Amino acid sequence: MLSPSEGKMMARCAVAARCWWAVGGALAVAAVLAGLATSTESPASSTAAASPTSQEARLRRPVALALAESDRRLLVANRCGSVSVIDTGSLQVVAEIVLGRRLSDLVLLRDGRHALATDEEAHKLLLLRWSDAPPSLRVVARLDVSPYPVTVRVDADGRRCYVASLWSRRLTIVDLATAVAASDASDETVPTLRTARVIDLPFAPRLQLQVRDDRLLVADSFGGRLAVVDTAQHRVLHIRKLPAHNIRGLALSTDGKRLLVAHQILNDLAETSHNDVHWGILLSNVLRWVVLERVLEPQGHILQDSHLHLAGDSDVAGGDPAGVAVTPQGLAVVALAGVDELALGTQRDYTLQRLPLGRCPTALVISADGRRAYVANTLDDSLSVVDLQQRTVLCHVALGPQPELSLAQRGEQLFYDARLSLDGWFSCHSCHTDGHTNGHRNDNLGDNSFGAPKRVLSLLGVADTPPWAWTGYVHDLRVQAEKSITSTLRGPRPPHEVVAALAAYMETLPPPPSVDSLRMSTADPAVRAAWQQAVQRGRAVFQQQGCGTCHEPPTYTSRDNYDVDLADELGTRHFNPPSLRGISQREAFFHDNRASTLEEVFTRYKHQLSSELSPDQLRDLVTFLRSL
Numbered sequence: 329m330l331s332p333s334e335g336k337m338m339a340r341c342a343v344a345a346r347c348w349w350a351v352g353g354a355l356a357v358a359a360v361l362a363g364l365a366t367s368t369e370s371p372a373s374s375t376a377a378a379s380p381t382s383q384e385a386r387l388r389r390p391v392a393l394a395l396a397e398s399d400r401r402l403l404v405a406n407r408c409g410s411v412s413v414i415d416t417g418s419l420q421v422v423a424e425i426v427l428g429r430r431l432s433d434l435v436l437l438r439d440g441r442h443a444l445a446t447d448e449e450a451h452k453l454l455l456l457r458w459s460d461a462p463p464s465l466r467v468v469a470r471l472d473v474s475p476y477p478v479t480v481r482v483d484a485d486g487r488r489c490y491v492a493s494l495w496s497r498r499l500t501i502v503d504l505a506t507a508v509a510a511s512d513a514s515d516e517t518v519p520t521l522r523t524a525r526v527i528d529l530p531f532a533p534r535l536q537l538q539v540r541d542d543r544l545l546v547a548d549s550f551g552g553r554l555a556v557v558d559t560a561q562h563r564v565l566h567i568r569k570l571p572a573h574n575i576r577g578l579a580l581s582t583d584g585k586r587l588l589v590a591h592q593i594l595n596d597l598a599e600t601s602h603n604d605v606h607w608g609i610l611l612s613n614v615l616r617w618v619v620l621e622r623v624l625e626p627q628g629h630i631l632q633d634s635h636l637h638l639a640g641d642s643d644v645a646g647g648d649p650a651g652v653a654v655t656p657q658g659l660a661v662v663a664l665a666g667v668d669e670l671a672l673g674t675q676r677d678y679t680l681q682r683l684p685l686g687r688c689p690t691a692l693v694i695s696a697d698g699r700r701a702y703v704a705n706t707l708d709d710s711l712s713v714v715d716l717q718q719r720t721v722l723c724h725v726a727l728g729p730q731p732e733l734s735l736a737q738r739g740e741q742l743f744y745d746a747r748l749s750l751d752g753w754f755s756c757h758s759c760h761t762d763g764h765t766n767g768h769r770n771d772n773l774g775d776n777s778f779g780a781p782k783r784v785l786s787l788l789g790v791a792d793t794p795p796w797a798w799t800g801y802v803h804d805l806r807v808q809a810e811k812s813i814t815s816t817l818r819g820p821r822p823p824h825e826v827v828a829a830l831a832a833y834m835e836t837l838p839p840p841p842s843v844d845s846l847r848m849s850t851a852d853p854a855v856r857a858a859w860q861q862a863v864q865r866g867r868a869v870f871q872q873q874g875c876g877t878c879h880e881p882p883t884y885t886s887r888d889n890y891d892v893d894l895a896d897e898l899g900t901r902h903f904n905p906p907s908l909r910g911i912s913q914r915e916a917f918f919h920d921n922r923a924s925t926l927e928e929v930f931t932r933y934k935h936q937l938s939s940e941l942s943p944d945q946l947r948d949l950v951t952f953l954r955s956l
């Protein structure tokens with residue numbers, strides 16, 4: 329049964345849904361929904377008027393959700409730096425508060441009065457004070473954390489939190505001590521933030537999940553690794569590897585025995601032919617149920633006794649699975665970011681039921697009673713509210729008016745859109761994860777042939793490094809984008825605007841920062857000085873060896889192709905040098921990943937050495953390369 333307010337909401341949704349198709353476009357929907365949000369006479373809308381930011385036209389880009397006030401309020405962290413507050417009864421935006429530069433995550437503390445947010449651009453953890461009457465959030469403390477924080481999780485006892493930082497590849501453990509607040513009312517205490525420990529990780533992390541009191545899992549943002557962290561001893565116990573990439577959802581089953589992972593699998597033995605794409609042989613989208621104990625063990629078969637759900641199949645594929653959650657009743661819910669849908673099912677089902685959402689749904693949260701899901705549609709600035717008992721979408725809520733999208737912003741939507749591909753199997757992001765790379769090899773027609781798979785190239789900084797593709801024969805990013813759609817995604821030939829938008833988006837992507845430079849920015853001055861000297865010595869080795877003829881600074885590539893004694897499976901030997909910028913963010917080297925460390929490039933493959941390197945020279949050269 330629908331409650332009266334839900335019934336009213338459904339009626340409003342029906343209007344919105346008609347408009348969606350009639351005027352065709354997220355912009356129009358946003359405007360329609362924003363209009364609806366202000367036209368109702370609930371008490372909430374008077375608060376909305378007091379909060380002008382929620383009426384401002386801007387791109388919000390919701391990325392994380394947290395429920396507050398016994399699920400009466402939904403807090404939505406937006407990439408634009410604000411938090412939107414939604415009344416879950418009227419489904420109105422009742423406030424929007426700007427708190428930072430680029431928010432990436434948000435969690436509520438157990439006291440219900442404080443929240444933590446990560447600001448990916450300011451490199452800070454924010455402690456926020458939440459109060460409901462009227463809805464407000466303010467920053468009460470800021471802590472510098474390792475650069476590029478993307479997620480934060482709080483311990484079960486609420487005394488500690490963990491911040492995963494993407495490009496600096498670190499986990500910052502923060503103590504949440506409590507202090508009597510000077511500015512707050514009388515006996516009120518607020519948590520304070522203090523860094524307890526910083527742990528280096530061997531990969532760029534994103535998602536985290538506390539799976540036991542003393543165990544935290546941290547997942548790779550691009551590839552398939554999981555770090556098992558002992559939170560009592562503050563150390564990484566071991567690294568487990570799943571046959572996976574793009575791990576975008578992590579949850580525990582209701583009984584706590586299984587780890588549910590939403591990810592993709594790319595098969596480097598398959599080709600981007602119509603057949604291999606259509607049958608899901610090339611790339612599959614899965615919801616994997618792994619036995620938690622297998623993950624926590626240091627070794628052994630991580631997949632033993634695991635099973636999986638395919639998120640879609642031929643003709644109706646479910647590209648780019650993202651946020652997952654499991655309700656107390658055992659219903660698993662997963663956002664399919666590439667096809668704008670939600671998939672629902674239980675551990676024992678064979679198939680998943682699917683519901684339509686807004687554009688690029690990523691994060692989701694379930695109400696405590698398990699009856700509702702709220703999903704953030706990142707690329708159209710809306711939320712979808714889903715009734716999990718009826719298995720229907722109740723409503724889409726616009727977070728506010730949107731400006732007209734620029735060409736590059738439309739390109740971003742397309743980059744994450746699996747509907748450009750045959751059957752909706754995958755998007756550009758499926759391989760070029762968030763513009764970077766999943767690190768895998770893939771056999772596409774990038775080299776105009778099947779039979780010699782190549783490493784997926786990072787597109788971060790791609791605008792500066794023409795010509796493109798390993799064989800360096802593409803001179804226009806639009807040509808590459810069109811080719812990627814038709815011969816990698818196996819989609820229909822795109823109109824010119826699609827190709828132009830994708831190229832414009834790729835041109836906005838900055839190169840990835842160096843892991844070592846980020847870590848050294850916060851290091852002890854003596855350690856930093858020693859590192860800088862090693863970088864200088866390594867630069868001298870680079871110059872003496874003549875590396876710069878092919879890897880010319882500042883992009884560390886050049887326009888020609890060279891034969892450097894590395895043939896592919898079909899005998900091709902001439903390749904365009906990959907840029908060495910951001911090389912510390914790569915996992916393996918050369919066109920087919922044959923070198924698994926940077927050292928190996930020079931020790932095992934003796935890559936273009938005019939003279940043998942001493943161990944010191946090798947160390948300095950690698951230090952220099954890793955600083956780029």
Ligand code: HEC
Nearest residue numbers: 755756759770774775782783784785796797798808812813
């Ligand atoms: C199935 C995996 C996969 C998908 C999906 C994919 N690519 Fe690629 N992409 C690759 C691989 C592999 C290469 C290198 C191929 C080569 O050069 O032989 C590459 C190369 C590129 C390059 C050249 C980069 C450089 O520095 O030279 C661009 C640009 C590119 N892709 C854009 C896109 C766009 C845009 C999309 C979506 C329309 C897309 N790709 C989808 C695997 C993929």
Ligand code: HEC
Nearest residue numbers: 873874875878890892894903904905906917918919929936
């Ligand atoms: C004659 C041109 C040339 C010279 C000189 C040269 N390289 Fe390269 N380099 C290449 C090419 C081409 C590739 C890609 C080869 C392949 O993957 O098959 C490459 C690949 C690399 C890679 C792997 C990058 C990746 O992402 O896989 C590194 C690292 C590298 N070079 C560093 C160096 C250093 C250091 C020197 C000097 C000792 C050097 N190169 C000299 C042409 C050159």
